[in-house]
Amino acid sequence: MEERVLEIPTEVVLLMASFIVFVFLVVMIALWVKLNKLRKSYTRMMGGMGDMDMETIVARLQDQWEGQAERSHAMEQELKLIRQRMTSMKSHVGVYRFNAFAETGSDLSFSVAILDDNQSGVVLSGIHSRDNTYLYAKPIEGGTSKYVLTPEEREAITRSSLKG
Incomplete structure (x- = not known):
């Protein structure tokens, strides 16, 4: 048996080697660009944490969360305490103006009810x-009230509850 050796011209071998080197160079440049993007993303994600490892960062974040x-x-x-206190605040105000005496000619008399959520407070x-x-x-x-309320005072109380 005779052995045959492939005879490829040196120029073709050099051309193929050059092509392979060129392809590897393009792949290496693409990987280098991706690595730089990944490095920037990692730096942004770490937020200036320096050389800490992920375990330390996660532990710190967990402490902050707690x-x-x-x-x-x-x-x-x-907030619960504030809400409880708000029910006793006198925040419902109703005003009713009226003419107490027909001969005076204008609504200069008034009743003002100042009440909380439980309809407790004062009417002036x-x-x-x-x-x-x-x-x-x-x-x-x-x-x-334990005192007799006038219709005007009752109206002021009604108006104060309408605002709440």
Whole structure:
């Protein structure tokens, strides 16, 4: 048996080797560009954490998360306390103006109800006459008073509940 050796001209071998080197060079440049993008992304993700490893970063983030959870719980408790206090705030105000005496000619008398969510507070009435204005205050509990309420005072109480 005779052995045959392929005879390829040297120019063709050099051309093929050059082509392969060129392809490897293009692949290497593409990989280098991707590596730079990955490096920039990693640096951005690390946010200036320096040379810390991922385990340290995750542990730090977990500590921060636990701190946030504690603060959130404290804020929820404070908000609950504020809501409880708000029900007793006198934030419902109703005003009713009227003419107490037909001969004076204008609505200078008034009733003002200042109540909380439970319809407790005070109703103030100012009766204006030609010479004086008299001011009366009546305590209100649950929308009523132990003193007789005038229709104008009841209207002011009604108007205060409409605003809430």
